[in-house]
Amino acid sequence: MSAQPPRIVIVGAGPAGIRSTQTLVAAGLRPTVIDENARWGGQIYRQPAAGAGFARTKAALYGFEAKKADAVHEAMARILAQVDYRPDTLAWSCEPGRLDILREGREASVPWSHLIIASGATDRIVPLPGWTLPGVYTLGGAQVALKAQGCAIGRRTVLAGTGPLLYLVAYQYAKAGAQVAAVLDTSPFARQAAAAPKLLNQPGTFAKGVYYLAWLRTHGVRIEHGVSLAGIEGAQAVQGVRWHTGNGAEQALACDAVGLGYGLRPETQLADLAGCRFAFDALNRCWLPERDAAGRSSVEGVYLAGDGAGIAGADAAELAGRRAALAVLEDLGVASSSHDDHAAHLEHALDAATIDQRLACIARFRAGIEQAFAPPPAHCAAHWPDELTVCRCEEVSAGTLRSCIRSGLATEVNRLKALTRIGMGRCQGRMCGESAMALLSAETGKPLHEVGRLRSQAPIKPIPISPMLFDDDVQVAEEEAHDE
Ligand SMILES: Cc1cc2nc3c(=O)[nH]c(=O)nc-3n(C[C@H](O)[C@H](O)[C@H](O)COP(=O)(O)OP(=O)(O)OC[C@H]3O[C@@H](n4cnc5c(N)ncnc54)[C@H](O)[C@@H]3O)c2cc1C
Numbered sequence: 001m002s003a004q005p006p007r008i009v010i011v012g013a014g015p016a017g018i019r020s021t022q023t024l025v026a027a028g029l030r031p032t033v034i035d036e037n038a039r040w041g042g043q044i045y046r047q048p049a050a051g052a053g054f055a056r057t058k059a060a061l062y063g064f065e066a067k068k069a070d071a072v073h074e075a076m077a078r079i080l081a082q083v084d085y086r087p088d089t090l091a092w093s094c095e096p097g098r099l100d101i102l103r104e105g106r107e108a109s110v111p112w113s114h115l116i117i118a119s120g121a122t123d124r125i126v127p128l129p130g131w132t133l134p135g136v137y138t139l140g141g142a143q144v145a146l147k148a149q150g151c152a153i154g155r156r157t158v159l160a161g162t163g164p165l166l167y168l169v170a171y172q173y174a175k176a177g178a179q180v181a182a183v184l185d186t187s188p189f190a191r192q193a194a195a196a197p198k199l200l201n202q203p204g205t206f207a208k209g210v211y212y213l214a215w216l217r218t219h220g221v222r223i224e225h226g227v228s229l230a231g232i233e234g235a236q237a238v239q240g241v242r243w244h245t246g247n248g249a250e251q252a253l254a255c256d257a258v259g260l261g262y263g264l265r266p267e268t269q270l271a272d273l274a275g276c277r278f279a280f281d282a283l284n285r286c287w288l289p290e291r292d293a294a295g296r297s298s299v300e301g302v303y304l305a306g307d308g309a310g311i312a313g314a315d316a317a318e319l320a321g322r323r324a325a326l327a328v329l330e331d332l333g334v335a336s337s338s339h340d341d342h343a344a345h346l347e348h349a350l351d352a353a354t355i356d357q358r359l360a361c362i363a364r365f366r367a368g369i370e371q372a373f374a375p376p377p378a379h380c381a382a383h384w385p386d387e388l389t390v391c392r393c394e395e396v397s398a399g400t401l402r403s404c405i406r407s408g409l410a411t412e413v414n415r416l417k418a419l420t421r422i423g424m425g426r427c428q429g430r431m432c433g434e435s436a437m438a439l440l441s442a443e444t445g446k447p448l449h450e451v452g453r454l455r456s457q458a459p460i461k462p463i464p465i466s467p468m469l470f471d472d473d474v475q476v477a478e479e480e481a482h483d484e
Contacts, residue, residue, distance in 0.1 A: 006332055007111055009034065009099055011091045011270060012118035014042015015314045016306025018076045019321035020116045020328075025079045026337040026349075027329050032084040032110060034091050034101055040076045043120055043140065044314045045069040046147045061147055063172065064208055065314070072318070091119075093458030094273040096299070102463050114301050114328050117271050118321055119308035121264035125431050126161070126376055126438075129385065130232030131260060132392045139165045139261030143172065152178035154257020158241045160184040160229055162373040163263035164209060170221060171212040180221050181255045184243055186262070187373050188226035198368025201361050205313075224251075232258055262375035264311045265434065271309075272456035274302045280449035283370055284310055286434060287453040293356055295324035296331075303327055316362040323355045378438040378448050390439065391432040393425020398439060405443040412452040413437050426462045429454045 008024060010017045013035035024031045033040075039047040044065065048056070062069040076083075086103060093100035099110045123138035130136070135154060137145070139161060142153045146169075156179050159170045170183045199206040216223060226246035233240040233252070240254045271289035272278070277298035281288040288310050295303045305324040306317035329336045337349075350358075384390070386399030400420055410416040413436055422436045423429030429436070433454040440451040 004113070006113045008032070008114045008116070008328060009110055009112040010116040010118060011035075011099070012042065012120055012306065012308065013037065013040035013076065013085070013087070014118060014120050014306060014317060015045065015072055016118035016120075016308075016317035016321035016324075017042070017116070018072055019318045020118060020305060020325040021083055022075050022079060023322045023325035023336065024328065025082045027334050028337075029329075029334070030082055030084060031116075032086065032112075034086050034089050034099065034110065036088070036090050038088050040085075040087070041069065041073055042314075042317075045072050046144065047073065048148050048150070056150060060176070063175075068314070090461060090463065091270060092460055092463050094270045096275065097301075099270075100458070105464060107463070112301070114303070114332070115274065116295075116303045116305055116321075116324050116328065117274070117308055118304075118306045118317070118324075119267040119270055120317075121266050121307040121311055122430060123165075123261040124163075124263050124265045124375060124434065125260065126262050126380075127384065127388055127390050127398075127432075127435055128229050128231055129388055130234060130238070132389050133232055133234045133238050134236070135234070135238030135257045136232055137257065137259050139163070139169050139259045140264075142257075142259035143169050146172055146176060146178075152176070152257075153259060154238070154255065155179060156181045156255045157257045157259060158182050158184060158253060158255040159259040160186075160227075160241065160243075161261045162187040162375060163261060164369060164373065165261060165263070166373075167209065167212040167216065169259055170216055174216065174219055174221055180216075182222040182224065182241075182253055183216065184227045184229065184241065185223070185225045185373075186227055186229060186376060188246060190226075191374070192225075192372040195368040195372035198364055198371060201365040201368065202315075205315075205365065227251075263370075263373060264307060265430075266310055267308045267430070269428070269430075269456035269460040271297060271302065271304060273458055273460070275299050276302060276304070278453055280453075281310060282449075283367060285375070285448065287449075293323075293359075294327035294330075294352065295320060296327055312359070312362055312366050316359055316366075319350070319355045319359055319362075322350065323352060323359070326352050326355075378441040381435070381438040381442040384439065390435045391420075391422040391425065393427050393432070394421040394423075396420050396422045396432075401436065401439050402443060405440060410440070411444055411446075413440055413454050414452055416440060417454065423454055428457060428460055 008031040010033045038049050041047045058066040089101050089103040091099050123140045137153045158181050170180050174180050228244040230242040242252045276289035278287045290298050291304045295305050303324040305320040384398040388398040404410050417423045437451050441448045
């Protein structure tokens with residue numbers, strides 16, 4: 001009796017997922033690639049939807065990263081025929097050996113023997129008064145509007161928070177002709193200057209950051225460092241922003257849209273549902289699935305790559321994607337191939353040792369980014385007004401959370417969730433989970449890693465109920481098709 005062929009499934013067609021796929025295909029395998037987006041490329045190399053009705057060149061869309069975007073897009077385009085590629089498909093749950101997916105409103109299951117989770121990241125949000133007003137977007141959302149839909153989020157936009165994306169989005173908006181009223185960075189400039197030695201571990205990336213800042217200044221965009229955001233104003237929609245400068249002076253500015261974000265947070269829910277063990281990561285300020293240098297998780301057959309396993313950026317995601325695929329091949333006893341007809345592939349046909357070296361260098365750079373653009377520490381949650389909405393899905397206020405914590409009923413975040421419904425809504429805690437932990441930490445005086453980890457629940461993103469209830473036939477059909 002012949003052994004079952006491996007069923008390798010990759011979640012995510014960003015830089016990490018694409019390089020994983022490419023490595024597996026080069027070794028003669030045919031992986032399944034599940035991706036929520038309509039086209040491959042992930043976040044950074046997001047492609048406009050086919051027939052989107054607007055045409056911006058790759059240079060306009062991706063700037064300095066246009067060549068890398070092209071290489072990643074081309075890599076996937078070349079191997080499409082050798083891949084079971086499923087775009088517009090959400091992986092909404094995972095359990096040992098099985099991934100639950102939703103495509104075109106229909107639910108199905110995909111069995112796996114080896115699963116590479118390359119699910120990327122989302123913006124980190126810290127609530128402030130007015131953040132739920134229409135016209136407030138995440139920084140990433142503001143960028144998606146530009147990349148995927150060719151539009152800005154407002155006529156006069158303020159970009160606020162901290163992180164490299166703050167300056168990048170400001171640059172991309174201004175370059176595209178949108179009016180950027182101000183860039184408000186909560187991180188002091190001195191902190192960014194002090195991080196320079198670590199940032200120089202990636203001199204090219206560092207230089208790009210300096211260029212964006214200089215370009216914005218030269219083009220008259222107002223930039224404030226070390227601010228404390230006081231609130232977003234407006235009755236029905238955004239009308240302005242208030243903040244305090246480093247020396248405490250109150251400032252205000254009229255605008256009709258705000259892009260808000262404090263760096264990124266990894267999307268770890270599938271790894272959680274797959275049963276991976278987590279540990280608190282001080283650098284990322286959150287719980288991350290444990291993995292070895294190759295991306296193997298604590299669960300046999302589950303591999304982690306890219307920003308979903310810890311924020312490290314797109315170059316690291318490409319490397320980690322290939323590294324995880326090499327681990328799959330090693331575990332299967334299949335020889336890897338460094339052969340490819342296309343020169344563009346050679347850069348990514350690196351061996352494991354070289355990849356590890358490059359990832360270590362990026363990790364040093366990454367530490368510099370976290371130092372330069374640290375989000376507000378958890379104890380700042382002590383200053384949130386009681387009426388501040390922390391969980392917008394379930395409309396849970398800071399006051400509700402506080403009284404629950406102060407009554408002694410909740411000293412751990414999952415208990416706080418059970419009692420207040422924070423994190424039970426559409427976002428499943430992806431937006432508010434860290435805020436709940438920060439408030440718990442501020443109220444109890446416990447460090448962040450001692451207030452617990454919000455456990456993931458399926459469905460990890462909203463799905464219609466009807467297919468789950470009525471589509472058993474589809475599920476069976478899918479599994480049989482794979483068994484053939
Ligand atoms: C909104 C946003 C904008 C960014 N913009 C930039 C930028 O301009 N420049 C820059 O240098 N870095 C940017 N970053 C960071 C950069 O995108 C990442 O470092 C890089 O893309 C990581 O690659 P990845 O393959 O790990 O993940 P991603 O590129 O994020 O790819 C992950 C893919 O997985 C898919 N996915 C996730 N969960 C599921 C699921 N449950 N089911 C199905 N599919 C799923 C997503 O749709 C996505 O296509 C951005 C990040 C975000 C979140």
